[in-house]
Amino acid sequence: MTPFIILSSRAAPLLRDNVDTDAIIPSREMKSTGRTGLADGLFAPWRYLDAAARTPDPEFSLNRPEASGAQILLGGANFGCGSSREHAVWALAEYGMRCVIAPSFAPIFRANCIRNGLLPVTLPEAAIAPMAWQAITVDLPAQEVRCADAVHRFEIEPEPREMLLEGLDAIDLTLKSLPAIEDWTSLDRKARPWVYLERTQ
Amino acid sequence: MTVQKAKTLFEKIWDAHHVADTATGASLIAVDRVFLHERTGAAALKSMAAAKRPVCDPARVFAVMDHIVDTRPGRGDGTLMEGGSAFITETRAAAKAAGITLFDVNDRDQGITHVISPELGIVLPGLTLVAPDSHTCTQGALGALAWGIGSSEAEHAMATGVLRLDRPKTMRVTYRGKLAPGVTAKDMVLALIAANGAGGGAGHVVEFAGEAVRALDIEARMTLCNMATEFAAMTGIIAPDARTFEYLADRRYAPENFDEPYWHTLRTDDGARFDREIEIDAAALAPMVSWGTSPEHAMPVDGTVPQGPPRAHDYIGLDAGAPLLGTPIDVAFIGSCTNARISDLRRAAAMLKGRHIAPSIRKALVVPGSSAVKRAAEAEGLDAIFTAAGFEWRASGCSLCFFAGGESFPEGSRTVSSTNRNFEGRQGPGIRTHIASPETVVASAIAGMIADPRELLVGN
Numbered sequence: 001m002t003p004f005i006i007l008s009s010r011a012a013p014l015l016r017d018n019v020d021t022d023a024i025i026p027s028r029e030m031k032s033t034g035r036t037g038l039a040d041g042l043f044a045p046w047r048y049l050d051a052a053a054r055t056p057d058p059e060f061s062l063n064r065p066e067a068s069g070a071q072i073l074l075g076g077a078n079f080g081c082g083s084s085r086e087h088a089v090w091a092l093a094e095y096g097m098r099c100v101i102a103p104s105f106a107p108i109f110r111a112n113c114i115r116n117g118l119l120p121v122t123l124p125e126a127a128i129a130p131m132a133w134q135a136i137t138v139d140l141p142a143q144e145v146r147c148a149d150a151v152h153r154f155e156i157e158p159e160p161r162e163m164l165l166e167g168l169d170a171i172d173l174t175l176k177s178l179p180a181i182e183d184w185t186s187l188d189r190k191a192r193p194w195v196y197l198e199r200t201q
Numbered sequence: 202m203t204v205q206k207a208k209t210l211f212e213k214i215w216d217a218h219h220v221a222d223t224a225t226g227a228s229l230i231a232v233d234r235v236f237l238h239e240r241t242g243a244a245a246l247k248s249m250a251a252a253k254r255p256v257c258d259p260a261r262v263f264a265v266m267d268h269i270v271d272t273r274p275g276r277g278d279g280t281l282m283e284g285g286s287a288f289i290t291e292t293r294a295a296a297k298a299a300g301i302t303l304f305d306v307n308d309r310d311q312g313i314t315h316v317i318s319p320e321l322g323i324v325l326p327g328l329t330l331v332a333p334d335s336h337t338c339t340q341g342a343l344g345a346l347a348w349g350i351g352s353s354e355a356e357h358a359m360a361t362g363v364l365r366l367d368r369p370k371t372m373r374v375t376y377r378g379k380l381a382p383g384v385t386a387k388d389m390v391l392a393l394i395a396a397n398g399a400g401g402g403a404g405h406v407v408e409f410a411g412e413a414v415r416a417l418d419i420e421a422r423m424t425l426c427n428m429a430t431e432f433a434a435m436t437g438i439i440a441p442d443a444r445t446f447e448y449l450a451d452r453r454y455a456p457e458n459f460d461e462p463y464w465h466t467l468r469t470d471d472g473a474r475f476d477r478e479i480e481i482d483a484a485a486l487a488p489m490v491s492w493g494t495s496p497e498h499a500m501p502v503d504g505t506v507p508q509g510p511p512r513a514h515d516y517i518g519l520d521a522g523a524p525l526l527g528t529p530i531d532v533a534f535i536g537s538c539t540n541a542r543i544s545d546l547r548r549a550a551a552m553l554k555g556r557h558i559a560p561s562i563r564k565a566l567v568v569p570g571s572s573a574v575k576r577a578a579e580a581e582g583l584d585a586i587f588t589a590a591g592f593e594w595r596a597s598g599c600s601l602c603f604f605a606g607g608e609s610f611p612e613g614s615r616t617v618s619s620t621n622r623n624f625e626g627r628q629g630p631g632i633r634t635h636i637a638s639p640e641t642v643v644a645s646a647i648a649g650m651i652a653d654p655r656e657l658l659v660g661n
């Protein structure tokens with residue numbers, strides 16, 4: 001996974017509350033069981049006037065010329081709510097986004113971002129609105145977003161911060177604790193035998 | 202004697218699953234069960250296989266075909282969604298290769314993940330269960346810590362038996378008093394979300410408690426917990442009681458009995474502290490219907506539409522101040538992991554008996570939550586009541602709950618649906634969804650417009 005350290009980019013606004021993962025990547029745009037080929041379907045219901053013909057809606061934020069190359073998306077409250085589909089994050093990443101800044105995130109979406117090297121930044125709405133279309137810098141080591149003269153500090157738990165800074169693969173990391181997990185499991189087998197099923201098929 | 206700190210049910214389950222701390226102070230939490238479905242499961246299994254990571258304990262991993270599987274009679278691997286078959290065949294192959302238990306398209310036990318997991322006793326009180334599906338919270342109704350995750354986290358849980366987690370906050374929602382006739386668990390949860398916002402539960406595990414929750418049967422408790430994700434909560438949970446253990450007795454994957462004292466420790470201790478408490482007067486609740494494009498846009502069926510975001514009013518075609526009652530509808534849908542268990546179908550059929558849907562309804566559909574629910578309903582003759590009333594009777598699956606079923610209606614069509622999401626496009630491009638209880642769906646189907654189910658109860 002690519003580490004996330006410091007990112008400077010223009011910020012594209014999508015300042016609606018409750019942007020759901022069906023809107024980020026509609027079910028009909030998830031055409032294969034893989035993780036790729038999704039960028040074209042990103043925000044399809046809003047981005048295209050006619051999704052089938054792929055006619056862009058010039059009014060939609062990401063279709064504006066200023067949005068070209070933007071790697072930071074500004075969102076509204078409860079961003080990424082709805083379906084747990086990780087495809088929403090895969091689609092954003094494939095499109096080129098590396099960071100989403102919103103007043104709050106739906107929990108599964110937020111966890112999916114962290115597992116895919118996208119930084120979810122939580123800041124108050126009043127701080128986010130003026131960043132629209134500005135060149136901003138997101139600094140993870142300092143936990144700051146800098147926009148012109150304004151500096152906004154953001155909070156992130158140590159675990160996701162570390163995972164993102166180091167670009168760690170969570171599974172590889174956890175597998176290092178395998179002996180501890182196995183010890184725990186063998187004790188647990190005795191304490192809660194009903195948890196451990198026999199194969200039935 | 203040491204005095205034990207009073208703990209919430211969540212804390213007891215969390216502590217019992219705490220394997221180790223991570224270097225950064227998060228926790229490795231043991232995962233007892235993983236459930237996959239064809240929409241997101243093949244991706245997780247295939248990616249594990251590509252990385253040559255085996256499933257660490259396949260006996261505790263289950264998969265089912267529920268999301269895009271066809272629900273029309275005589276189904277096979279074909280789907281109404283273009284390209285959908287690949288999800289089914291690839292999930293089947295990946296499940297077989299990984300050695301996990303699969304409930305296939307026409308298996309007796311096939312059904313919506315969150316309906317069959319309790320039915321088969323796969324979820325149990327005190328367990329941790331995860332699935333790459335946001336409505337996994339439904340299963341918290343059995344007293345388990347059950348929550349939705351992404352595909353990468355599902356891989357993590359299958360490969361390592363644990364997840365790396367920061368401890369969530371706790372919230373208790375207490376429903377005081379008794380529900381009025383015609384008011385259901387669906388209305389309880391919609392009222393909570395309408396009052397506290399779709400982001401209101403963010404970061405929390407929500408325990409549902411109080412007299413009105415205790416009074417719910419196990420299936421209605423599942424309806425209540427189902428929409429914890431619409432509240433942005435990590436999950437919902439209800440402490441198990443005699444009803445829970447009775448429900449689970451003799452289920453295939455459940456233990457032989459629940460005699461051990463352990464089972465009866467699974468409750469919040471008196472004096473335990475929650476990070477947040479909400480109280481709701483259950484007796485004051487009315488049947489709730491959503492008016493807009495977020496579950497927080499819900500209101501009493503006999504009220505007037507409040508002022509919301511202009512986008513939501515535009516999409517749904519209803520102005521602030523308009524009544525919901527009398528709004529003509531095109532489609533009625535009873536189904537989904539929220540409201541398609543046998544008790545839901547019984548209540549809906551009881552209201553429909555001897556009645557017929559309005560001629561203006563373009564389609565009315567009942568899709569049982571599982572193949573077992575379907576058989577039980579047929580044995581009781583419920584299917585005949587539904588079809589005589591003008592509803593179509595289907596095989597089990599997610600169906601119209603979301604658009605990947607491939608079935609939809611002309612743009613602007615209005616549905617009343619016993620599902621959990623009314624997002625723009627959730628049921629197809631331009632479809633206007635009103636979520637409500639099965640009772641309200643039935644009353645509206647009969648009237649051909651959004652209607653108050655309490656009026657039918659009076660007439661009964």
Ligand code: SF4
Nearest residue numbers: 336537538599602603
């Ligand atoms: S019924 Fe609907 S909400 Fe439930 S699992 Fe299926 S698609 Fe998801």
